[in-house]
Amino acid sequence: MDSTTAWGSASILVGGLGTLAIFSFLIRENPFYRFFEHLFIGIAAGLGPMLVIRDFLWPNVLEPILGGNVTAFPDGTVSEPYQPLYLLYLVPMAFGCLYYCIYSRRYSWLAKVVIGFTLGASGALAIRGFFGEVIPQIVGSFKPLVVMGEGGIMIADSINNGIFVVTLLLVLNYFFFTFGREGAIQGRIAPLGRPLLMVCFGAFFGSTVMARLALLVERVQFILVDWAGALRSVLGLG
């Protein structure tokens, strides 16, 4: 077994142990489960900062500032001249670091400047994003109730659009709280949105169950095929 195969098998064996440890919670809480739960949390927490530093901070910020992206050749020439303008990156970095002033009673107001800036920028982004996302959906909700095709009226599409429009109006009306619901018309129409919402929640719940089962299938397949295969290989059984 070469080193790559051995490393692959070891990863699969540890992965299988981790899976069985987490599944053991289905029987009862136990130290085996606890150990792997903490291991997963630790890995996830450590991986994030490491990847931000490796894939973003170092190559895009620190390396250009320090001139690490400039290669010096033996003949004295360089791959690219050092750009002092990269030093301007230090300004937003220093501004961002003010967030840590939140831990100081005296200077915590500096953190509020950063938070205010972030909130303002996020708000502006959210407004822009809203128009980019929702306007096409509003336009898309204007559907013809009678869909005409080459051979005349397309009955199935027309029924679909009809259901869509009725559902849209009833659910919108359900959340219309400006006027009371005591009137004869509104009192009868408003509750109709509720069962339609229930259908929607049912679809959400059903799809959630489906997703969880998909995870189970993948893990069971991993245990039965990959893990069992690696175990057999390590034990010399196959």
Add this chain to the structure above:
Amino acid sequence: MRRLIYLAMILAVAVPLLLGASRSPSRLVSAERMYDVVDTLDAKPGEVALVWLDFGPGTLAENEPQAQVLLEHLFRRRIPVVLLSQYQQAEAALQRIPKEVAERLEAELPGERWSYGDAWVNGGFRPGQSIFIQALVNAPDVSKFLGRDVNGMPITHYPRFAAIGGVEHVKLVGEVTGLVGVFDNIIQFFQKGGYRPTVVHGCTSITIPEAYIFLDSGQLKGLLEGIAGAAWYSEVLKRHYPKSDNSRLLAVNTALSSAHVVLIGLIILGNVVALWQRARRRDG
């Protein structure tokens, strides 16, 4: 009783997998639409597909098969792919999945090559989400903006990715994720002036109801719905490329169907027992 239910569910999944049961998946129109979009994509030399793999181990079960079929199709069509991620835990998937797809295709078609730097480049995890996407779409040259790949090599070093140019040369944006909000970033911000690229999406079963809104409004041109979507896409691929091997995916999809049948049976059984107990209490 609870443990018996767990056991029933595990057996429902394990037995079809052990028996090697495999059934043809149901037809899904949204997945077929996505196939047609990729199949008819008119990418000229220098133009690329940008595929975001925004998933980690938590949704690997559904998102990995989706990424596989999408990349397989793009590779078969020789459309260069730039891989990126907004999610740090996608690191392993970004490295492994394209490599596995390329190896499978090379085994299927001896003499043909799909190599790193030619068929795809891995731009890695990029923090910043919506801010990064806005900067990307406004960059005069996507290759120069992305800078280096995960190996530290400038993306301009690879001839097929050397001069992508502006975002107008990104012909397709593929987004595979199970995370809420991540896909919205693409829909909201991946546009420049009047240009919106063709967007296709692979979602987990949980996010299907939300993704359907985008499909209905035309913001999405194709959708892979969980494992079932990937299974049907692989089936359509197999019809066009008969040597394509989708046996593992079909086995998973069959096991999933088996679990659904058992689950529905348990729900019916639970309700019948509850009604029976209520009747007994009422009678005395």
